[in-house]
Amino acid sequence: MTTVNETISAEADARRTKANVEALERMVGAEPVLVGVAAAGDVVPGMTPTTILTSGAPLEWPEYTGGQRRAILYGAVYEGLAGSVEDAEAKIDAGEIQVRSTQQHACIGSVAGIYTASMPVFVVRDEAHGNTAFCNFYEGKSRYRLNYGSYDQEVADGLRWLETTMAPVLAESLAGAPIPLKPMMARALRLGDELHSRNTAATLLLQRELTPRLFALATTPEWRTRVEEVMDFFLANDYTFLRLSMAAAKATADAAHGVEHSSLLTGMAINCREFAVRVSGLGDEWFRGGHPELQGRFFDGFTEADAEWIGGESCVTETVGLGGMAQACAPSLMDYQGGTFQAMLENNEAMYEITSAEHPDYKIPAFGFRGTPVGVDLHAVIATGRTPLIDGGLAGRSGGQIGAGLLRPRIEAFTAAAAAYAERYPTSPAS
Amino acid sequence: MTTVNETISAEADARRTKANVEALERMVGAEPVLVGVAAAGDVVPGMTPTTILTSGAPLEWPEYTGGQRRAILYGAVYEGLAGSVEDAEAKIDAGEIQVRSTQQHACIGSVAGIYTASMPVFVVRDEAHGNTAFCNFYEGKSRYRLNYGSYDQEVADGLRWLETTMAPVLAESLAGAPIPLKPMMARALRLGDELHSRNTAATLLLQRELTPRLFALATTPEWRTRVEEVMDFFLANDYTFLRLSMAAAKATADAAHGVEHSSLLTGMAINCREFAVRVSGLGDEWFRGGHPELQGRFFDGFTEADAEWIGGESCVTETVGLGGMAQACAPSLMDYQGGTFQAMLENNEAMYEITSAEHPDYKIPAFGFRGTPVGVDLHAVIATGRTPLIDGGLAGRSGGQIGAGLLRPRIEAFTAAAAAYAERYPTSPAS
Structure with a gap:
């Protein structure tokens, strides 16, 4: 004989199973596509010129400590919202700069995961479900990077280069020709990547996909130089794809x-x-x-x-x-x-x-x-x-x-x- | 007590061991470098306009049968040495066309391994020991290729394209800038290749290495078109590197x-x-x-x-x-x-x-x-x-x-x- 509680429990199990099947279908059925590159301030929902995003479940500002707190302050300085870390600290305390979680803005953060409005982001849309996720760019292979809590002139110059050279070149190369990421990721798994800590093959595949596009862009001496710099970055940085696998994964997880x-x-x-x-x-x-x-x-x-x-x-x-x-x-x-x-x-x-x-x-x-x-x-x-x-x-x-x-x-x-x-x-x- | 025979045997063992160590050192110490691309007739030692090379230990002409014999005859037709396979057969019988083994000419053959004088070859030099080996080009991913004993207008057109487009582009891209193959091959093994039946990663790495070179070549509309065609070939043919791993391996084996x-x-x-x-x-x-x-x-x-x-x-x-x-x-x-x-x-x-x-x-x-x-x-x-x-x-x-x-x-x-x-x-x- 089945008790009332057992019946309710069986119904709950059935509901949960059905719901999990649906969520799972959405997760494995997601079709993340790289549709563009733009400044975070222009495309990330809710992002204002004075917003700084950072990784992890949301915290109140006073709760941020150590390297993550430092990285947020450096972000404010990089963005020109403050003249120094002390100034940044004061302005965040005063609410003139707002610190938010990436997760509140469909973004995904590598390590400290600092986003400011001018930073370029990859725009990845799940074509199966219509949702969009964002990830900012890999800074290169130096051990010292803003996303690892480091900041100096070299870090700032690197970030500025991403903004002024890498981003416009990639944006142009994607114009009207989005890149489906799932086939590339599936292929990279056959080439020795796991797409978190190893992205060498995916970076090679992305670069191969971009090559004819970059080639087509290099029509003036100025663009030719830009394109060559971007190709050099790819050549030197096997980790480049990680930000795309993160954005693709975020779009995929959000779909479910x-x-x-x-x-x-x-x-x-x-x-x-x-x-x-x-x-x-x-x-x-x-x-x-x-x-x-x-x-x-x-x-x-x-x-x-x-x-x-x-x-x-x-x-x-x-x-x-x-x-x-x-x-x-x-x-x-x-x-x-x-x-x-x-x-x-x-x-x-x-x-x-x-x-x-x-x-x-x-x-x-x-x-x-x-x-x-x-x-x-x-x-x-x-x-x-x-x-x-x-x-x-x-x-x-x-x-x-x-x-x-x-x-x-x-x-x-x-x-x-x-x-x-x-x-x-x-x-x-x-x- | 050691017998005379045992002493001789021990000396022979010691000589063999020493010799094997030397051969092995030469084998693992080889440094194969892609130094150029040229027509077989221009660089392969002993190759004449009427020579056709084919894979395997040398055989007398009458001993070649089936698909390998057919491929040799097709090679003669492709090269314009004969108007038909019957004509080719007669001319080889008469000694007007000479059939030789790749191995007699420092070449290495994929499957039937047909070389004619006008076909382009990769020139790979072992920089450690100074010897050179050659391999001709991959025909593309069609199941029907001359090296698999197939021949028709499409096969001929493909071979002609290698000669007139692929070869000059690669030759130019290598001019004065040889490519060390060993580091690329070592890397490809980490990316899921074994460099015989799987060359996907090595092909990607080669393409990445060539990209800035190809980019630099595309200075006129004519060269731009050629370069684009070569890039398309790489994009479509993950097997391209095999001929380089074969040439590198041949140079390496020859060194030992x-x-x-x-x-x-x-x-x-x-x-x-x-x-x-x-x-x-x-x-x-x-x-x-x-x-x-x-x-x-x-x-x-x-x-x-x-x-x-x-x-x-x-x-x-x-x-x-x-x-x-x-x-x-x-x-x-x-x-x-x-x-x-x-x-x-x-x-x-x-x-x-x-x-x-x-x-x-x-x-x-x-x-x-x-x-x-x-x-x-x-x-x-x-x-x-x-x-x-x-x-x-x-x-x-x-x-x-x-x-x-x-x-x-x-x-x-x-x-x-x-x-x-x-x-x-x-x-x-x-x-």
Whole structure:
């Protein structure tokens, strides 16, 4: 005999399953396309000339500390909103400059993830569902970059070059000819990328796609010079594609967000204080917990003691079946973040336990072209105690990148989300 | 007490070991560099306007049969040496056209490996040892190509385009600026190539290297059009690099050839009648045996019964630690030639049993960056009964490529070589 509670519980399960199928279909069915490049202030919804965006679940300004706080202040100086970091601090305190989370503006942040209005962004639209996401540009391979909390004349010059040379060249090259990203990403997985910490192949494929376009632009000496500079940047920077895989992943995750009853993860984000997750059926709230455990490989004699959490949202790639979910595609990553290939295979394999499906387009050659594990189910994380594995870069206290490695989120944020889910979608009259 | 014979044998072993170390050092120390592109007739030593080269250990003209014979005749027609295949046949019979082995001219042939004097070749010099090798161009991805024994107007037009557009553009782009191939090849192994049956990453890297050069060439409308056509060819043909990896491997193998007492393999080659090997210390003789066993994946409903041996020397890549020796780099290859990744790992691992060293530059990420097995020792092949594993394309009886797969050479050719070695380098007065 079935009790009333069991009936209600079975109905809730059925509703959740249906919702998760819908969210998952939206996630794997997303078709992210690079449609343009523009200044953040011109295209990012809600972005004003005095807005600064930064990575992670939203915090009040006084809560930002260390490298992330510093990066926000540097952003204000770079944008010309303040003459110095002290001035910037005063103006933010006074509300003349507004600090907001990237997540509140359909943006996605690499490490500190600083956006100011004049910075160029990639505009990526999910053609299947119509939503748009944005990511600003990779600054180049120097360890010292604004997104790693560093700022000096060289960093500023690099950012200005992106604005004045890279952005107009890419914008022109995309005019009327958007680039579908999903086929390129699927292909890069066959070429040894996992599209979070390794983007070498995708960068090569993007460059190949852009080459005839750049070629067509070089009709005057001035454009020829610009185009040559852009080609040199690509040649020197194998990481360039990461911002596109992030924007594509953000558009993909957003497409799956907002399905009532769905317990699928649609976001993971780090700020200086916490790791947080977002769930499809739980609205825009972020559920927070302590920072992930770290298994890093440090550059140049740095150690774990030198590491500092200054934000990071590139784990949106793991949210949609890439990065740690595709580690087995990228044995060369060992060189960058340590570990063994056997461990990478096992790590990757274990992710099928907490995901709902195998991606129909993103495949793992080493697993006989099995689809990557995709659609992290909050309840599977709680049931197994296993959290999504993240590949990531590591920032240092004194600024700059000091290593790379594996991030294993702690369970807290997921537990908080599960509690919220139980409250919002009670499975029995008593609960 | 040591007998006289044992002493002689120990001395012979020591001589062989020393010779193998030298041959191996030459093999792994080779520095193949793409120095130019030119018509075969202008640069290949001994090539005359009426010479046609073809793959494999040399045969007398009447011995060439089937698709390889047909391809030779087509070559004569393409070159304008004969008006028809019948005419070509008569002129070869009469000695007016000379058929020679690529191997007699420092060339290396893909499948039938037809070279005529007007065909462009890559010129690859081993900068470490000064020797030069040549390979002609990839015809594009059509199943029907001269090197697969096919010929019609489209094949001829494609070959003419290589001659009149591709070759001059590449020649100009290389003028005074040679391209070191080894670093590119080492990198491609990290990007999922094994540089015999998979060259996607290397082709991308080559294209990236060429892009600024091509860009610089496009100064007139005529050159602009040519350059655009070449870029389109690269975009459409992921296999383009194979001819460079073959030329690089040939230059590398040749560098290690001719070390007295060395039992290292310096060549493997297939013609329509046999598989043959060459050994460093055994001069220019080829030791012959039956064709390899085939473990293929056939396209479009073809079966093994449709396959025909029409020649092939791309197994020079295996000779220098690539291809089957680097299979574990290239899980995506399964898609093309079948098998499982586990089998690929095991196949690759087994090759360490018959090789002398781990390559210092060519590394396998999936093996924790262990060097590829390199320097096949004839005596290790005999002792283990294990022959070098070859990745390869498969030709059909009616022309064209009909599949791809693994080739396992039979032991015969190696046994013949071992007998010759024992005869040339006797280890006791009695032997």
